[in-house]
Amino acid sequence: MMDYIISVVTSRKPDAGTYSRVFVSLIGTEGTSDESEVGRENVYLSPGSKCSTKISCHHNLGKILLVTLRKEQVVSFPDLNWHCQDIWVEAPDGQKYYFPCNKWLCKDSNTITVREGWARKLNEDDVKQLQDHRIRELEEKRKIYKVLSQPPYRDRQAAWACADDVLTSKNRM
Template sequence: MAVYKVKVATGDILKAGTKNSISITLVGSRGESRQTTIKHWFLPGSEKDLTVHCEQDLGPIVLIRLHKWRLFLEDAWFCKDVRVTAPDGTLYRFPCYLWLEGVITLEVREGSGRKKLVDDELEILKEHRRQELEARQEAYQWKIFAEGWPRCLNVDSVLDLDSNVQFSCVRATDFKGALIFQKTSHLLTGFLSKSTSWKSLDEMRSIFSRSKGREIGGCLVCPPP
C-alpha cells in the first residue's frame, strides 16, 4: 500500500473559493490512483490536506487531474497549486493558477525544472500536449474585422473568452474606472464636445495638460526652423 500526501491550495483573489465538489486523481509513470474527493468549502487563500491510498507505487507523478462537479449552483474555483509528497518523500509541485468552471476535468503537468524531458517516453504526456494544443487552436481563432485592418479574435465580446484569459474583476474594474475618469476629464476640458479643427498646437496643449496626458501635450512642440 502506497500513501501519498496531497496539499491543494486555493488562490487568494476575490471569489476564488467554491462550495462545489472537487476531487483529484494522481497519474504516475506506472499507473494512476482512484479519484479521491477533497473536502468541500474551499475558502480564498486556504489549503486542503488529504491522503491518497494506492495499491502500488505509481512511480514519478507526471500529472494530476482535478475534477470539479457542480452540486446545485455554479460556483467557480481558482486553484493556485497542488503539492504531492510521495511515499519516499519526493515532493512534486503542480502550479495551476486557473479558474475551473462548470463540470470539468483539468489535467495539470508536474512543474519542477528538469534537465531531461520524459515526454518521448510517456504516451500520456504526448496525448496531454496534443489535446492542449487542439484546445488552444479552437479557443483562439482569428477573423477579419474589416478589409485592410489587422485581424482580431473570432469573438463577439471579451465576455465570450474563457475566464482564464480575461482580466480579473479587480483589474477590469480598475480599467473601467480609469476609462470613466478620462472620459469625464476630456468632457470637462471640452475635448469630446469639440466639433471643429484645432486652431493651434497651443490649443491642444492647453487641453491635454489638464489631464494625465500632459506628456502628450508636452510633445506637441514644433521643431526649430
C-alpha cells in the same frame, strides 16, 4: 498500501472559492490512482485556503506526471467557479512534486489536467502520457485562437466570452 498526500491551494482572488466538491486523481509512469475528494464533505474551498487529501493505492504509481482535478456541484449551493493556484503531492518515498495550476474550473468546463511545474521543451517529453497531454493542450488552444482571429471578436470582452464557449463546448460533444 502506498499513501500519496495531495494538497490543493485555492488562489487568494476574492471570488476564487467554491462550495462545490473537488476531486483529485494522480497519473504516474506506473499507473493511475482512483479519485479522492479534496478536504472533506461540506468544506468550503475559500480563497487562500489549503486542503489536503490522502490517496491510497495498492501499487506504486511511479513518477507522478499529471494531476487531474474535477469539480462537482453540491445540491442546494450555488455552482461557483473555482480557481486553483497550485497542487503539491508527496509520494510514499518522500519525493515531493509541485504542479502550478493557476486555472479556473468553471460551471461547464469542470475538469482539468495539470502537469508538473518545470518547463520542458517538446523533445524533453520522453513519456507518452506527457506527449499526449501536450498535444491535447495545443489542440484546445488552437480552437480558441482560431475563433478569436475571426470577426466579430475584435472587442476583448466578446472574444473571451467566445473563448469560454469554445472551451466548454468540448464537454458537450
